Amino acid sequence: MSNALPISRQLIDEFAENGAVVVRGLVDAEAIAVLAAGIDRNMAAPSPRAKTASRADDKGWFFEDFCNWQEIDEYRRFIFNTRIAEAAGQLMQSRETRLYHDHSLVKTAGTQQPTPWHQDQPYYNIEGRQNISMWLPVDPVPREATLEFVAGSHKGPWLMPRSFMDNQAKWFPEGSLADLPDIEAGRSAYPIVGWALEPGDAVFFHMLTLHASKGSANTRRVFSVRFLGDDITHAPRPWVTSPEFPGLAERLPAGAPMHDDDLFPVLYRSEQAA
Numbered sequence: 001m002s003n004a005l006p007i008s009r010q011l012i013d014e015f016a017e018n019g020a021v022v023v024r025g026l027v028d029a030e031a032i033a034v035l036a037a038g039i040d041r042n043m044a045a046p047s048p049r050a051k052t053a054s055r056a057d058d059k060g061w062f063f064e065d066f067c068n069w070q071e072i073d074e075y076r077r078f079i080f081n082t083r084i085a086e087a088a089g090q091l092m093q094s095r096e097t098r099l100y101h102d103h104s105l106v107k108t109a110g111t112q113q114p115t116p117w118h119q120d121q122p123y124y125n126i127e128g129r130q131n132i133s134m135w136l137p138v139d140p141v142p143r144e145a146t147l148e149f150v151a152g153s154h155k156g157p158w159l160m161p162r163s164f165m166d167n168q169a170k171w172f173p174e175g176s177l178a179d180l181p182d183i184e185a186g187r188s189a190y191p192i193v194g195w196a197l198e199p200g201d202a203v204f205f206h207m208l209t210l211h212a213s214k215g216s217a218n219t220r221r222v223f224s225v226r227f228l229g230d231d232i233t234h235a236p237r238p239w240v241t242s243p244e245f246p247g248l249a250e251r252l253p254a255g256a257p258m259h260d261d262d263l264f265p266v267l268y269r270s271e272q273a274a
Contacts, residue, residue, distance in 0.1 A: 005083055007090040015091045015132075019154030019209035022195040023087060026202045027136065031082050036138040038074025039221045042104050047071065049243060053113060053164060060111025060215070065104045066243040075102055079225060084134055084202065085267030091204050092132045094229030097268040098258060100126070101243055103224040107145075107216040114214045115164070117183045119153070120226075121207035122161040123171060123242040126258065130229025136202040137222045145216040147203055148194035150183065154206035171239050183210070227267070228258050 006023055015021045027035075042050075047065050054062035069075045079085070079099060089097035107113070120133060135147050160177040163170055183190055195203065205211060207226070234252040251260055258264045 005087055005090065007087050012091055012093065015204065015206070016093075018149070018151040018191075018193065020149035020151065020193060020203065020205040020211070021091065022197070023202045023204060025200050026084065026087060027078075027082050027200045029200065031078055032138050032199045034074050035078045035136075035223055036221065038072050038078065039104055039106065039138060039223060041074065042068060042072055043106060053115075054107075054111055055113060055165070058112050060108040060113075061106070062111050062113045063104070063106040063108075067101045068104070069099070069102045075223070078223070080267065084136075084225060085227060087202070088132045088134060088204060088225075088227040089229070089268045089270055092130045092206075092227070092229045094130045095270050096230055096266055098228040098232075098264045099267050100124075100131075100226035100228045100258075100264060103226070103243075105222045105224060107220045109217065109219045110215075111220075112215040115147075115212055117150075117180055117210050117212040118161065118164075119159055119208050119210055122158050122177070124207065125235050125237050125241045125245065125248070126228065126232050127235040128229070128232035130231045131207045131227065132204050132229070133207055133224055133226045134202050134204050135222060135224045137197050137220060138199050139219055139221050140199065141197040141216075141220055141222075142218075143194060143196040145214060145218070145220055146194045146197060147205075147211055147213045148192050149205055150210040151191040151193050153210040154208040156208065158208065159210075171237070171241075180210075183212070228264060232258050234258060 011021050050065040053064050085097045158177055159180045161171045234256050236249045236254050
């Protein structure tokens with residue numbers, strides 16, 4: 001990998017406008033091999049936070065696990081030793097980039113369960129605009145199985161977060177946020193973007209950007225890392241967030257910057273002002 005990151009001014013502007021971009025060839029084959037080994041180890045020995053997001057009659061398995069960077073060495077090496085945080089910081093134009101959490105998502109071959117359209121930030125315990133998520137596969141992902149986005153939806157509004165399996169409003173009170181429109185029923189009315197991906201390619205998106213994906217004919221192992229920028233503050237919720245951070249409310253008061261270096265370490269600092 002060359003010293004120059006493939007983050008152009010055009011990509012930065014595209015992220016600001018659309019809330020989602022693809023960065024080709026961000027990570028080399030050696031780092032992908034390390035990450036793939038970590039995902040396989042994670043699947044063989046899931047954490048207590050792991051969940052199955054597919055139904056019992058699904059032909060495949062949709063596996064998810066969260067917040068394992070302190071326990072799975074391959075995840076820690078990937079997060080700290082590659083330049084993904086630098087890319088994230090440049091795209092969100094933040095002076096400082098902190099780790100929020102990691103999230104492994106695997107759809108084994110034949111998984112039919114889609115990931116429904118949703119925004120991520122309403123499920124979280126944070127406020128602020130300088131945030132970004134990376135979605136990086138260690139297997140080739142064809143266009144029909146990739147993550148899709150509604151371009152520009154990160155500009156708002158917040159929409160009601162619901163549980164994926166039974167469509168229940170378990171976070172914000174029913175009626176307090178607008179409901180998500182039926183995007184699948186009228187896809188042509190929305191500026192939907194998505195990309196076929198090779199290992200080493202990464203998609204970055206704002207935590208308010210509407211996104212979804214379909215099932216997968218082939219095994220699709222993905223590692224997602226969420227990053228926090230300069231203006232992000234703690235927003236304690238009266239419900240269990242996804243993921244949960246037990247005891248955080250006692251460590252960080254409401255409205256405080258996420259400056260807890262044990263839980264949310266700084267991964268990158270820019271020498272230029274944001």
